[in-house]
Amino acid sequence: xxxxxxxxxxxVILELFGNRHVPFLYEKKDGEIIITGxxxxxxxxxxxxxxxxxxxxxxxxxxxxxxxxxxxxxxxLDGVRIIAPNAFSACERLSKVYIAGSVDKIGRNAxxxxxxxxCAELENGIREIExxxxxxxxxxxDIELPDSIExxxxxxxxxxxxxxxxxxxxxxxxxxxxxxxxxxxxxxIFVERGSPAARILADSEYYAKKLRFIPRI
Numbered sequence: 735x736x737x738x739x740x741x742x743x744x745x746v747i748l749e750l751f752g753n754r755h756v757p758f759l760y761e762k763k764d765g766e767i768i769i770t771g772x773x774x775x776x777x778x779x780x781x782x783x784x785x786x787x788x789x790x791x792x793x794x795x796x797x798x799x800x801x802x803x804x805x806x807x808x809x810x811l812d813g814v815r816i817i818a819p820n821a822f823s824a825c826e827r828l829s830k831v832y833i834a835g836s837v838d839k840i841g842r843n844a845x846x847x848x849x850x851x852x853c854a855e856l857e858n859g860i861r862e863i864e865x866x867x868x869x870x871x872x873x874x875x876d877i878e879l880p881d882s883i884e885x886x887x888x889x890x891x892x893x894x895x896x897x898x899x900x901x902x903x904x905x906x907x908x909x910x911x912x913x914x915x916x917x918x919x920x921x922x923i924f925v926e927r928g929s930p931a932a933r934i935l936a937d938s939e940y941y942a943k944k945l946r947f948i949p950r951i
Contacts, residue, residue, distance in 0.1 A: 766792040778806040784813030835859020902931040
């Protein structure tokens with residue numbers, strides 16, 4: 735019994751010591767790690783690993799990094815499954831984000847009004863981008879959606895005023911026209927002829943002129 739207590743104390747001490755260099759706040763739930771916030775020690779470039787203290791990091795919680803004024807680049811590594819609503823909203827200096835394919839969905843308002851975000855690299859495996867996920871990302875110039883994407887929510891890219899081109903894969907079946915409202919620089923939407931996205935956008939005279947058909951691979 736004493737040995738078990740001592741082992742538990744040792745584990746707590748080791749974790750506390752190790753947490754000195756962890757730039758975010760977190761909690762444990764059902765054997766997994768959920769990121770809940772950030773520390774003032776957070777550097778401009780942050781990597782969210784797959785595992786922390788031997789437990790998988792499963793989720794970036796709602797508003798975990800909301801309004802973080804010093805975050806410039808974030809790499810979300812393979813293993814994380816959920817980016818919750820408003821997770822990175824209003825991060826005024828955020829310019830680059832890499833999201834691994836283990837993420838099933840990018841939550842609504844996840845990068846809402848990250849005005850300096852110009853590079854969003856989305857890996858294959860992501861299935862859904864929820865409503866207003868990239869709303870007001872005025873620095874975003876182009877984006878290539880992964881071949882796994884199935885759904886894009888309302889106003890997902892609304893107000894991305896510098897967005898010039900986007901590639902939409904055959905897998906996408908749900909696409910509201912409002913997804914690109916306010917994308918005044920958008921002049922090329924790359925789609926496969928006969929794809930669900932092509933049929934949806936072709937019904938709009940405005941978007942039909944922007945369609946650029948690519949050969950099916």
